[in-house]
Amino acid sequence: MAGRVTISDVAKLAGVSSQTVSRVINNKGEVSDSTRETILSIIDQTGYRPSGIARSLATSRTMTIGLVVPDIANPFFSDLARGVEIAAYEAGYKVFLCGTDEEPDREEAVLGSLESARVDGVVVCGLRQASDTLRAVLMQFPAVTSVNLIVDESFNCILTDDAAGGRTMTQHLLAGGHRAIGLLAGPECSYSGLGRRQGYSEAMRMAGIEPEERWVQHCRPMVDEGEAAARKLLETNSDLTAIFCYNDLVAVGAMRACKSMGLRVPDDIAIAGYDDIRLADLVTPALTTCRQPREQMGISAFELLFDQLNGEENRGKKIVIRPELIVRASAP
């Protein structure tokens, strides 16, 4: 884009120095009303728009943040992203969307590109690894992490109590008379996956059942993968009467698998999900699940980052979200 009007163009037209124009733009320092008006009208006529790039270089603030998610097409993350974006926009920040496509290797790469962009901070969600190098990379900017394993005093975090959620859901299934409960545990390196599995195991043991390794199957958090994993699980474990799924997408996949295998939900097998995405109560049968306030989590994440950006040396803050059990037809 060439031939743009610059601050000195405006200054010349107004017969002042560019500094005065700058003062008007930024509402800084005193400027006489008359010159302010001239400048303002010239800005209006010329359609002048300050270059964020040049401004960033001069101030070393870009007014941008990075948002890192495994997959924006995953409703959990798109809802969360919506919250982040809305809050950021209100505060005058723009957000770079970075998907890692569920590939752990790309996490470091996108953070690198975000650093090149000199973002003021990052909101990082659903990291699939927690290596020291990644942690070190993250330490390079103000960062809020959410729903992942990188949780220490160096970062502000939005956490969900996955262990509690897993426990509650498993107890609900146990209360329904189920004993052999399968677990589609999500990605192996997922924070939430581990937490929910822990809750599951605890609840099982509290009920006097030792959860068997063969009852557990990992898969990426997508419908197709959930379907494949569920089929494998059911083929090798004819004793299962319920499956607790990593999230609602996986649960939907599991329901598909059941359908194609001639199993009725919930009569032959109960299915439970997690997240309560909008469509959880639209599938048939409607999904029993755990609700998480995704958009609000996104808003809180940005707010945490915003505070951190504005001085107060407050790292190590944690906001813990408690998931809520939602009982529907798929696992009554």
Added chain:
Amino acid sequence: MAGRVTISDVAKLAGVSSQTVSRVINNKGEVSDSTRETILSIIDQTGYRPSGIARSLATSRTMTIGLVVPDIANPFFSDLARGVEIAAYEAGYKVFLCGTDEEPDREEAVLGSLESARVDGVVVCGLRQASDTLRAVLMQFPAVTSVNLIVDESFNCILTDDAAGGRTMTQHLLAGGHRAIGLLAGPECSYSGLGRRQGYSEAMRMAGIEPEERWVQHCRPMVDEGEAAARKLLETNSDLTAIFCYNDLVAVGAMRACKSMGLRVPDDIAIAGYDDIRLADLVTPALTTCRQPREQMGISAFELLFDQLNGEENRGKKIVIRPELIVRASAP
């Protein structure tokens, strides 16, 4: 962020000028192997990362694009966004995510902020207005539009042939023996809504039926609104035997309305949707719908923009996506 290592820091450590470092970074010009290696190793040791900001100022290219969508939490747009982001990332571009929150007034505002950011181009989806001022704003940068009313020779576009989709679906319903076919037409100012309605009307007239105004009801593309609109439609039109819905979310709402009114789908009334979102075949009965390749549309959108960015003065290109009829139980 203070105390960053800069290009001249690296230069000093290497005992060369910053230009030489620049040459190494950009693989431009000849540099002796030995000095290249020294520089490279120093870059590695110091963790030096070129400032995208400074580079942008010098080259007047930011290697960023803007992506404008009404609502990133809408599955249609999050799938599309995924495509855009993946393609952009591969080409070395970063993407600013801008949601308008379904508010037409914000469309101009976000484009303004994108211009401040000096993005190299924009992908603009689902605009809810097509005013001249908006068109003028859009003209300021290389732009690809998708799924909206701003379509002329000034822009590259990804279009879906909504008229064809509407026609095909309506013909399918007609072939099933339906004559009185209702239409839940989506938002009044929606590009896709208008197109599908046009196709619907054409098909009806070709079958010798004049579509009646009372058969048509508008609603926003959400389940709840679809349900309310369907109820209104059915209460005032007892002659309807089929409803063609703006999208799958609306269709699911319509199915709910039928259920609560004691109407069986498809025996008493057939329901058809649009989009084929992942859960369309999981509701009962499974939805008859039109499939659109959302992620691929996003990829194509970026590719179109990429071409435009790289010289070839090729505006006015149109890629037309033809939706595919998917027949399931809700309207056999």
Added chain:
DNA sequence: CTGTTAGCGCGTTCAT
């Protein structure tokens, strides 16, 4: 209240 000087960190001329 306003203008001047000096950089922000790079790439792009030219030279050498």
Added chain:
DNA sequence: ATGAACGCGCTAACAG
């Protein structure tokens, strides 16, 4: 094969 000078568009720190 390498370096020096300059400019990208803007703001910060002083002057006056």
